[in-house]
Amino acid sequence: MTGFDYHRLRRFPDVEAANLQAWDTTDELLVRHALAAGAPDGEIAVIGDGYGAITLALADAGIAGIRVHQDLVTGRGALANNAAALGLSGWAAHELDRDLLAGARLVLLQLPKALAELEEVADAIARWAAPDVVLVAGGRVKHMSPAQNEVLARSFAQVQPQRGERKSRLIVASGARPVPHEPPFPVRQTHDGLTLCAFGGAFAGSRLDIGTRALLDAMRGLSLPVAAPRVVDLGCGTGALAASFALRNPDATVVATDRSAAAVRSAQATMAANGLAGRVEVTLDDSGSQLPDGSADLVLLNPPFHLGAGVHEGAGRRLIRAAARLLRPGGEVWTVFNSHLDHRRALSRDVGATEQVARTPKFTVTRSIRRA
Structure with missing residues (x-):
C-alpha cells in the first residue's frame, strides 16, 4: 500500500454513480509492484489507466516522466481533472504507438475486456519497448481467464500469474518475442x-x-x-x-x-x-x-x-x-x-x-x- 488516497479520485466527466468508483484494487497492486521494482524515471508506461489512479499514485510517490495511454477521452478528462484537484503532474499522454513505449522497461496494464485489444497491446509492447521490458498486467479475478495468458504468451516467453489478492491478480510477462513485420491490426x-x-x-x-x-x-x-x-x-x-x-x-x-x-x-x-x-x-x-x-x-x-x-x-x-x-x-x-x-x-x-x-x-x- 502507498500513502496515496485513492478515495479522492472522481470519474468526472464520465458517468458517476454510487456503485461506480474511479479505482479498484488492481490499480493499487500495479502501483505497489512498480514502486517495489524501482524503475527509473522516464522508463515507465501505463496503459488502460481508467481515471488516472495508477498515474497519479506514481506521481504522488515522486516518479517523473510517466507515459500514459488511455483509450477513452472521458478517462483522459478525468485524469486531468483529478490531477488538478490533487496538484500533481509528471506524465505525458500518448496514443498506443512507438512514442508511448520506446525505451520503456516497465509497462503497467489494466487488462482490457477484449482479447483482441490485449493482443494489440502485447504486440505493441514487444514491438517498441526496451528489449528487457517487463509487462505487469492486472485485473479483477472474476474477469480474468486462461485465454489472457495464452494471448500474452504469443508476445512474451515468460508469463507468470501471481497470487490473487483482494479479488485482483497480477500477471508478469517478460522476454519479448520477435514480432511480425506488420502489426496485427487493423x-x-x-x-x-x-x-x-x-x-x-x-x-x-x-x-x-x-x-x-x-x-x-x-x-x-x-x-x-x-x-x-x-x-x-x-x-x-x-x-x-x-x-x-x-x-x-x-x-x-x-x-x-x-x-x-x-x-x-x-x-x-x-x-x-x-x-x-x-x-x-x-x-x-x-x-x-x-x-x-x-x-x-x-x-x-x-x-x-x-x-x-x-x-x-x-x-x-x-x-x-x-x-x-x-x-x-x-x-x-x-x-x-x-x-x-x-x-x-x-x-x-x-x-x-x-x-x-x-x-x-x-x-x-x-x-x-x-x-x-
Whole structure:
C-alpha cells in the first residue's frame, strides 16, 4: 500500500454513480509492484489507466516522466481533472504507438475486456519497448481467464500469474518475442459491400454486430425532407452506420464521433477502405461535445449498455441527451437498443415523439422527432 488516497479520485466527466468508483484494487497492486521494482524515471508506461489512479499514485510517490495511454477521452478528462484537484503532474499522454513505449522497461496494464485489444497491446509492447521490458498486467479475478495468458504468451516467453489478492491478480510477462513485420491490426471484413476495419479495442471488431445490422436494415427506408442533410453517427464504433449512410447519400455531410481512440482509428480506417476518407469526418469526442447545438438533421445512435465490465445504462442515456442537443427542431434520431432497456422512455422525454420502426428478438429500432 502507498500513502496515496485513492478515495479522492472522481470519474468526472464520465458517468458517476454510487456503485461506480474511479479505482479498484488492481490499480493499487500495479502501483505497489512498480514502486517495489524501482524503475527509473522516464522508463515507465501505463496503459488502460481508467481515471488516472495508477498515474497519479506514481506521481504522488515522486516518479517523473510517466507515459500514459488511455483509450477513452472521458478517462483522459478525468485524469486531468483529478490531477488538478490533487496538484500533481509528471506524465505525458500518448496514443498506443512507438512514442508511448520506446525505451520503456516497465509497462503497467489494466487488462482490457477484449482479447483482441490485449493482443494489440502485447504486440505493441514487444514491438517498441526496451528489449528487457517487463509487462505487469492486472485485473479483477472474476474477469480474468486462461485465454489472457495464452494471448500474452504469443508476445512474451515468460508469463507468470501471481497470487490473487483482494479479488485482483497480477500477471508478469517478460522476454519479448520477435514480432511480425506488420502489426496485427487493423483487421478488416466485408459485409454486403461495406468493409469494416477494426483495431483491437473496437467493439465487435470487424464484425457487423446484430444491433448495428438491425438499424442498417431499418434505415433502408429512411428518407429525410432535406436535400443535403447533416448527419452525426454518435458513438460510431468502427463507423458502420456513418459509412453506410454516406455511401447511399453522397450529398450528405457526415460526422462520425466516438469517445474511444480505438474506435476512432477503426472508423478512420473504415472510411478509407470504402473511399470515404475525404467525405466523412471522424472525431474523438465525448458525446459530440465539440459539435454545435442544433446542427444535425439526423443522428444515428447505437448506444452502449456496458461501462467497463459492468452493465449500466448511464453511457446510453448520456448519448440520448447529446442527440437531443445536437438535433435541430424537427430533426430525427434513429436508435437501436436492447429491447429490455428503457431507452424509449428516455428518447421520448429528452428528444420528442418516439415510434418503433422495427423489432427483432433482441433489439428495438426507434425513430424520434426533435420537438421544437
